[in-house]
Amino acid sequence: MDRFRRPEYTGENRCTPCTIVNVSIAVVASTVLTFLAIPLGVAFFVFSLVAIYLRGYLVPGTPRFTKTYFPDWLLRKFDKHEPQTAEPKATDHEPEAVLAAANVVGPCEEMDDLCLNEEFRAVWHENMERVMEEGAEKRDLSRILGADESELEFEEHDSAFIAKIDGRRLGQWESRPSLIADLAAARELSDRYHQWDRLSIDNQSRILSGLRIFLDTCPECGADITIEQETVESCCRSIEVVAATCEGCDARILEVEQME
Ligand SMILES: [Zn+2]
Structure with missing residues (x-):
């Protein structure tokens, strides 16, 4: 089983929109197959669900497809990459x-x-x-x-x-x-x-x-800190961030999402 498992797309890295897309594809494909032979459709549906469970997706490339083509506001809702700080309030001091x-x-x-x-x-x-x-x-x-x-x-x-x-x-x-x-x-x-x-x-x-x-x-270690633009991959999104990182111990000192 572990040979088929893709931890980068399952467990807490599972992308919900991508899973929904794949289950929908499985439903449509299995339905078509039941017209040929009912057992074939059922078998394909079971196979699909196992694949989605183990690998996070059925159709190769869908995780990337979802990240690229789904609107960001939708992906953001499902994303587990939590912001470091809460939204500012009007009464906050700048x-x-x-x-x-x-x-x-x-x-x-x-x-x-x-x-x-x-x-x-x-x-x-x-x-x-x-x-x-x-x-x-x-x-x-x-x-x-x-x-x-x-x-x-x-x-x-x-x-x-x-x-x-x-x-x-x-x-x-x-x-x-x-x-x-x-x-x-x-x-x-x-x-x-x-x-x-x-x-x-x-x-x-x-x-x-x-x-x-x-x-x-x-x-912590006194080494220099460098500031760079980076792409951080979360379950559902590729996020552009400005990141400050320690060159010595590799600790992330600051990470700010770049707003488009
Ligand atoms: Zn350090």
Whole structure:
């Protein structure tokens, strides 16, 4: 059985629209075959369902076909590639405005862009080292979330670092280094921005992940971070992202979906 199994198209990678397309094809083809001989139609239908179950598809090429030709809004509904942060609310404070008011970013000296305040960068890195030395990830995060530290659990898989309580997901980061960067920045921002503690957790997390674009060395291993455009394959879609990745430990520091 395992020889036929295609894990890249089944289990949690199964693409629901592609499965629907293939089951429909199987129904039509089997119906046609029953006109020739009923057992033939039935046998083909059973064969098709087994193939779809094991391989994720019946007709070769349909996973790619579905990704390419189905409208993105439809695929998005079925997609399991979850966004890192919630949709912004109208009452949210804009990341750029908060970071500028906190004197964390400002106009660059040499170009027309925003640059990180170098004094903040130094403090930020000091804080990252402190978070790691103290092993303070759980303590810091549970305080921010207002949760019980002993109940907080971390789970690391694929390209996600997830904080859970009782199996319920409370937050998700691209990697452990990105959580460390956020916690270190949060320690500083609550001093620099008076309303910080009154912002919603989602709002805080949006500001913190926006700040990560300014990181140029990895919080965990110290290697350089490179920013590239990449295509990320999820079950149903090919997603164009801007990704910041550590060259040393390969940790994903930031991943932002590019909107068309
Ligand atoms: Zn690294």
